[in-house]
Amino acid sequence: MKKNVTPPLGQSILIAVDTAIFSVIDGALRVLLIRIGSGPYEGKWALPGGLVRMDESLDQAAERILSEKAGVDDIYLEQLFTFGGVDRDVRGRSVSTAYFALVNSDRCLPSTIEYYSDIAWHDTAHLPKMAFDHAKIVSVGVDRLRSKIGYSNIAYGLLPKEFTLTELQTVYEIILGHELDKRNFRKKILDIELVKETGKVRQSGQSRPARLYSFTARKPKTVEVL
Amino acid sequence: MKKNVTPPLGQSILIAVDTAIFSVIDGALRVLLIRIGSGPYEGKWALPGGLVRMDESLDQAAERILSEKAGVDDIYLEQLFTFGGVDRDVRGRSVSTAYFALVNSDRCLPSTIEYYSDIAWHDTAHLPKMAFDHAKIVSVGVDRLRSKIGYSNIAYGLLPKEFTLTELQTVYEIILGHELDKRNFRKKILDIELVKETGKVRQSGQSRPARLYSFTARKPKTVEVL
DNA sequence: CAACTAAGTGTATTATACACACTAACAAAA
DNA sequence: TTTTGTTAGTGTGTATAATACACTTAGTTG
Numbered sequence: 001m002k003k004n005v006t007p008p009l010g011q012s013i014l015i016a017v018d019t020a021i022f023s024v025i026d027g028a029l030r031v032l033l034i035r036i037g038s039g040p041y042e043g044k045w046a047l048p049g050g051l052v053r054m055d056e057s058l059d060q061a062a063e064r065i066l067s068e069k070a071g072v073d074d075i076y077l078e079q080l081f082t083f084g085g086v087d088r089d090v091r092g093r094s095v096s097t098a099y100f101a102l103v104n105s106d107r108c109l110p111s112t113i114e115y116y117s118d119i120a121w122h123d124t125a126h127l128p129k130m131a132f133d134h135a136k137i138v139s140v141g142v143d144r145l146r147s148k149i150g151y152s153n154i155a156y157g158l159l160p161k162e163f164t165l166t167e168l169q170t171v172y173e174i175i176l177g178h179e180l181d182k183r184n185f186r187k188k189i190l191d192i193e194l195v196k197e198t199g200k201v202r203q204s205g206q207s208r209p210a211r212l213y214s215f216t217a218r219k220p221k222t223v224e225v226l
Numbered sequence: 227m228k229k230n231v232t233p234p235l236g237q238s239i240l241i242a243v244d245t246a247i248f249s250v251i252d253g254a255l256r257v258l259l260i261r262i263g264s265g266p267y268e269g270k271w272a273l274p275g276g277l278v279r280m281d282e283s284l285d286q287a288a289e290r291i292l293s294e295k296a297g298v299d300d301i302y303l304e305q306l307f308t309f310g311g312v313d314r315d316v317r318g319r320s321v322s323t324a325y326f327a328l329v330n331s332d333r334c335l336p337s338t339i340e341y342y343s344d345i346a347w348h349d350t351a352h353l354p355k356m357a358f359d360h361a362k363i364v365s366v367g368v369d370r371l372r373s374k375i376g377y378s379n380i381a382y383g384l385l386p387k388e389f390t391l392t393e394l395q396t397v398y399e400i401i402l403g404h405e406l407d408k409r410n411f412r413k414k415i416l417d418i419e420l421v422k423e424t425g426k427v428r429q430s431g432q433s434r435p436a437r438l439y440s441f442t443a444r445k446p447k448t449v450e451v452l
Numbered sequence: 453c454a455a456c457t458a459a460g461t462g463t464a465t466t467a468t469a470c471a472c473a474c475t476a477a478c479a480a481a482a
Numbered sequence: 483t484t485t486t487g488t489t490a491g492t493g494t495g496t497a498t499a500a501t502a503c504a505c506t507t508a509g510t511t512g
Binding site: 164165166182183186187204205206207208209210211 | 456457458459460461462
């Protein structure tokens with residue numbers, strides 16, 4: 001219940017969104033970071049983010065910023081947590097609603113990456129010096145991903161439309177941080193109908209061709225996975 | 227990354243916290259609501275909430291408001307979700323971080339309840355006309371409680387220090403919305419060492435006295451429960 | 453055609469989940 | 483003091499799910 005509609009005199013709390021965009025690239029779980037060019041946090045890395053406008057919802061702000069700063073649209077996006085510590089930004093009081101996004105290894109934003117040295121994918125296991133409380137946000141995001149991959153189908157956000165079961169298993173292993181048994185993994189994944197065969201195969205190198213699969217659903221869904 | 231520290235000219239988004247306080251009372255999962263006395267939402271019910279001050283974190287704001295408006299301190303409290311729809315409050319743009327609190331049937335705030343007709347426990351299954359998006363907040367809170375009771379020890383927030391296993395089971399049944407087998411429930415609860423015997427018993431009515439138990443830990447903890 | 457590489461497959465064992473019904477301890481009433 | 487009523491408390495067998503584990507297959511390359 002809000003009795004005052006006018007803000008506390010003379011100042012107000014800024015509301016921002018910051019998004020942790022994750023992808024599995026080169027055998028590691030990575031997050032997209034931008035290097036700050038000026039101000040008290042110059043040289044440090046931060047998540048893509050920005051202030052919420054008066055005429056957009058939090059979700060819309062997250063989508064807009066994702067599009068403007070990271071050049072990605074139409075990807076898996078969910079709210080993660082809201083960080084509201086008093087000292088989280090030395091420049092002034094702010095509250096940030098963090099979002100959590102997944103992109104597949106296809107759309108690794110190569111154009112953006114090539115031309116800017118101040119935007120890069122960083123291994124979540126070896127983060128650089130980060131601004132604000134963004135290291136904490138990444139950490140909460142990794143925890144969420146790690147737990148959610150076990151009871152939902154969100155892995156679809158990290159894979160292209162078609163993939164082999166070995167590729168899928170590798171994604172699970174990288175996120176969970178430990179190896180999985182090939183036969184048990186395939187049995188489980190197929191039992192719960194997380195994926196379906198496409199009928200196609202893919203030849204990679206000098207070995208037996210692998211069957212290609214796709215997710216049965218590309219909408220968030222909870223299922224017992226691992 | 228925030229490039230502007232100054233807010234959009236002439237106006238700003240208000241940041242509030244609203245808390246859904248749950249308790250199991252008279253065989254139902256109930257939430258504490260306050261009736262709004264004036265303004266466009268007059269007569270509707272809302273969660274206890276208020277604006278975040280410049281010098282307090284979100285968590286501190288939630289605790290302060292809980293204490294001021296509901297008269298409770300030192301209870302289970304966790305952040306639930308942040309609601310940031312453009313039209314959530316007809317009086318102006320606001321963002322609200324919702325919290326989720328649990329109180330045990332002991333501390334049902336009887337003093338507050340007796341003297342005010344505009345503050346009451348409502349069955350979550352039969353909510354009155356509610357202001358803002360607070361019905362949605364309650365619904366998200368109930369979902370969170372229902373899912374979290376299955377893999378954590380948060381039930382401790384809903385029970386007094388000492389209780390019988392039947393009382394504990396009843397709380398689980400009310401929250402989950404279905405009955406549980408007595409023997410399997412007790413076996414599981416004791417196997418995972420969620421609770422321990424106190425050595426005391428309690429006589430209630432004309433039947434065999436029940437042993438009293440207490441939680442092994444009164445800090446949030448994840449454990450496989452049901 | 454031999455050697456290499458990754459794909460693909462089945463079974464036995466163990467642990468966990470679930471279904472299910474009677475006895476025990478106390479109070480109150482006859 | 484015995485019977486009746488009421489809730490507390492307990493164990494086992496069965497079904498399902500989780501885990502551990504090694505060889506064969508289909509292709510490419512030399």
